């Protein structure tokens with residue numbers, strides 16, 4: 001459980017505040033310290049790419065933000081309101097949606113049941129009908145068990161589940177892993193559309209091409225620390241991309 005080390009919430013809370021603010025996030029697995037003093041901020045309608053190699057700490061940082069690791073400390077604010085003391089299931093309802101890597105969902109439930117499980121209606125927000133409109137394939141498969149979907153279909157379902165909770169912030173962990181290029185393109189345009197609706201998005205990726213195409217800013221993580229942060233345009237083709245991702 002995350003605790004606030006210092007009672008220093010932002011001055012005002014609400015729609016003008018950044019979608020997500022993370023301060024002094026440290027995550028440990030037992031004695032192993034994996035994420036160090038991590039600070040990130042994502043504005044409304046902004047996409048921050050969290051880029052780093054295998055084992056750099058991207059997933060661990062996201063788990064710390066959603067409150068899914070016991071050994072985490074630090075502060076997490078959504079729209080300026082502290083969610084640090086909320087258990088994970090309450091953080092994810094309506095505040096922060098988490099799309100885990102590998103597009104995990106409930107394999108024995110149908111596509112529609114998976115979507116309905118995370119539903120949290122919001123005025124003008126995502127509904128089952130709107131998710132089906134965006135992903136017609138999911139409508140076709142609505143009565144199928146999720147376990148039988150292809151990798152690309154499962155990824156659509158995982159993102160659809162995230163949208164059904166109408167979050168302020170969407171956290172995506174390597175959503176393009178193993179997907180065909182055409183599915184990756186589709187995901188890219190969806191992320192651009194979501195930004196236009198004001199959603200704040202944190203995208204952890206090794207696929208820097210897609211990430212930097214849709215991102216506004218990039219943060220580079222190495223050995224559990226953010227070592228550089230810059231506008232996405234500056235990150236494309238930069239030395240740091242070569243140095244940190246080895247590309």
Ligand SMILES: Nc1ncnc2c1ncn2[C@@H]1O[C@H](COP(=O)(O)OP(=O)(O)OP(=O)(O)O)[C@@H](O)[C@H]1O
Nearest residue numbers: 029032034052053054055056057058059060061206
């Ligand atoms: N449950 C765990 N227990 C102990 N150590 C872990 C655990 N999960 C991850 N680690 C370690 O923490 C470090 C960061 O791992 P993490 O999975 O967060 O990296 P990542 O950037 O998401 O990597 P990848 O690109 O492979 O997904 C690694 O050294 C990893 O071995």
Ligand SMILES: [Mg+2]
Nearest residue numbers: 058059060101
């Ligand atoms: Mg990972």
